[in-house]
Amino acid sequence: MFCRNCGAEVKDEWKICPNCGKEIVRNNVKHEQVNQQEKKNNKKNKKKIIVGAIIGVIVVVSVGVTYGVNTNKQKNTQQKTTSVSKKKKKTKEIKDFSNQDFEDLIGKSEDEIKKIGIPKVEKDEYVTSDLAINISMKKGKVKLIHIGGDEKTSPSFHGVKLGMSKEEAEKKLKDAYPETTPSAEGLYAINYEKKEQVVCFCNVDTDKVVQLSYLALTEKDVKKLKEDIAKEFVFPDSANKYLSEDEIRKVDVDEMNIGRNEIYARHGYIFTDENLKQYFENKYWYRERVSADQFKEDELNSFEKKNVELIKKVEDEVNGTSDSTDGQETNNSDSVNSFIGMEGAYQCGSDAESGLIDVWKEGDSIYFAMGTQENPGILGGVGGGMKGTIKDSRTVTIDYGEGLIFTLIWDDAESFTITRSIPSGWNVIDEITDNATYVNEKYWVS
Incomplete structure (x- = not known):
């Protein structure tokens, strides 16, 4: 039960609240x-x-x-x-x-x-x-x-x-x-x-x-x-406004990781990482609702999506890497097996200038090559592909560096939508990654 005067939790047998010193008023209404x-x-x-x-x-x-x-x-x-x-x-x-x-x-x-x-x-x-x-x-x-x-x-x-x-x-x-x-x-x-x-x-x-x-x-x-x-909260306003880099850099890298994941926790995301799971279970506002394989990124609002990207970018800079395994579902050895996306070539059209993205797995990692039907592999076509980071069973990010992050969200096993954080500097890449939907070529219907 709770003290009616100050709101502190008290025991049934107490007569005086130790927090405010007031007599505890009983509540007999069921x-x-x-x-x-x-x-x-x-x-x-x-x-x-x-x-x-x-x-x-x-x-x-x-x-x-x-x-x-x-x-x-x-x-x-x-x-x-x-x-x-x-x-x-x-x-x-x-x-x-x-x-x-x-x-x-x-x-x-x-x-x-x-x-x-x-x-x-x-x-x-x-x-x-x-x-x-x-x-x-x-x-x-x-x-x-x-x-x-x-x-x-x-x-x-x-x-x-x-x-x-x-x-x-x-x-x-x-x-x-x-x-x-x-x-x-x-x-x-x-x-x-x-x-x-x-x-x-x-x-x-x-x-x-x-x-x-x-x-x-x-x-x-x-x-x-x-x-x-x-x-x-680490970032109390992350659901209501765009964070600045200065705000993010005021906390240490561990808090950045928690701050990025609390955006997902607000939506009831069920964490598989035991440290994150234990942390958020101790928060009064957190309630488990959606498992990792059922969670969809479109549950996040526009502020939250951009803030996740920016926090991750700053995290990687502080860590000195663009392939951090901290945070929400970034352990590829666990996630690659539950990832729903098919391997193979994905297309967003049939003409020569339409996008073509190749997806393949090697061990516990996932790789991508990105280009057009006419000119495949503009990015990742040389040197073994661009390594992606599996965020959850439906989501992969590709950190190309200098703030350019591609996010691919699978709607089902054979289709995904791709967005990017900033312009890439290549007009053709910008055109084929601007909130474009791709379908595995096995299921493509002209």
Whole structure:
């Protein structure tokens, strides 16, 4: 359990929190009381929905507001709701909010909040009779909105609906809450400038949103959030902006390796390297989701893809090599056997100027030669080919030096797409490696 005052983890038998010195408030409300329908689904499907502690004290407090009521308070809530209904009859409870977006409530007065059809159970707090939706006010302004319950009748928030995938929810929230961070619960989306945070709680099996919380932050909250996130990541902003070389060079090469791999860890990549696996399993936000052979590079956004390339480039420079075996799935002796790509010639067209790339394996290594139908082997055609680095079962990079890195991602065994980090200096090479799709010649159809 957690201290309701400071968020520190405490033991059941403790009466005083050793972290803040405050008396520990007990929470007797069972999680399954939040929503009977979710309880039935969880029991039927044996699925675990994580609704745990969130970064620092901030969301621990917000979840405490929603769930941290004791049994007597639940009884009081129901009694007060009944009392409001029977005696005052001012609030007729609405059961279906599916056509409403509760983000519209932010900035509204309490008089306007009263009109939406949620009973007021005590000062500054509005709760539906099934406890699925909660709105808390502070000094006449919305402090917290929590949305749970039936996805068919629940409201949305900034376009995010219950039942939506985490990926889709992140895209919806990105314009207004641009700082996104994964969590064991699902996803945090934060607007530091407006001091607002949205938390999406997701089902651990389906990654679909099952609950939503909005929280208005204080200056102290924002400061603590930034500090807590900074402690968890080598490069906290690598998913939200392009890193500079100066930022990367501020850390040592081991941290670069971790910083590059934490980009994959954010997406639930399951590491085979035991050191990386152990490191990320100790991070509260990491949740294993996708095995190496199922992971696709297109899960990374544009910032992440470029940052992976740049971090790797700086790593190699510091290491004095362009063929580092550190980092995400770069051990070729393990990876070459699980690599799905076929050997052979791949083409992206049939005319003389279309690209032709040869792929072959030698022992635990993979090699490439790159050119056109008319002029094969412009790169790698002499001297035994260009050696590639297997990143995972579908991805190979070729570091040509001076910042030029080719990335080949196999869609299936017989086709891949190739991109490059910078112009190569050869127009013909640039044309055939500009996000071009290649198919093994055995499967090519004109």
